Amino acid sequence: MQDEIANVMVHVNESMDEFTLNALEDAMRGDRGVVSVGHNPEHPHLLLVAYDSAVARSSTFMHQFHDRGMHAQLVGL
Helix, strand or coil: CCCCEEEEEEEECCCCCHHHHHHHHHHHHCCCCEEEEEEECCEEEEEEEEEECCCCCHHHHHHHHHHCCCCEEECCC
16 A cells, blocks of 8 residues: 655644644654654744645644644645
């Protein structure tokens, strides 16, 4: 079976320090189907998430924001 990697941009409304942002990224990497998570330090409110769309949906990892009391929206690519 061939992987179907999807990329999405997520906009987080809340401000996060580097420690919180790294902890969030680490937690997201543990979600099923998530391949990669990253951000540009100059734009910490934007995260790029790559995931295997054959295994997961964006809702699979969006819970990470809501579980932390954050508000986030998919922006797309």
